Amino acid sequence: QVQLVESGGGLVQAGGSLRLSCAASERTFSSYAMGWFRQAPGKEREFVAVIRWSGGSTYYADSVKGRFTISRDNAQNTVYLQMNSLKPEDTAVYYCAGAHLVWGIIATMSRDTSYGYWGQGNQVTVSS
Secondary structure, three states: OOOEEEEOOEEEEOOOOEEEEEEEOOHHHHHOEEEEEEEOOOOOOEEEEEEOOOOOOEEEOOOOOOOEEEEEEOOOOEEEEEEOOOOHHHOEEEEEEEEOOOOOOHHHHOOHHHOOEEOOOEEEEEEO
C-alpha cells in the first residue's frame, strides 16, 4: 500500500511562496495520478490541482490557476506543489492524494472520493 508523506508547509506573508512536497513509499507511485487538496477551518476539503501519472498533463482549480504549479519526479517518487503569490485565503491544511484515474474527466479528477491514498496533511498559513 502506498504511503504518502508531505513536507514543506509553514507560515508565509501574503505575496510569498512555498513549495510542498509529497514523497511516496513505493515505485508504483509512477502509475498514479497525484492530486493536491486543501481544507480550511470550517470548510469542506477542496480540489487544488492534479497531475497525470506521466507528468504530461495537469489541471487546476480556478482559484489557484496561474499561481500554483504541480509537478512530479517519478524517479524520486515525489510530487510537488509550488505556490506563488500566496493569499490569506490560501490558508488551509494541504493534502496530497493518489489514484488511478481516467484522465480527462474533470468531475472525477477533482473529487476527493476518487483518491484512495492520502498524505497526513500539512498546514499552510498566509498572513496578511
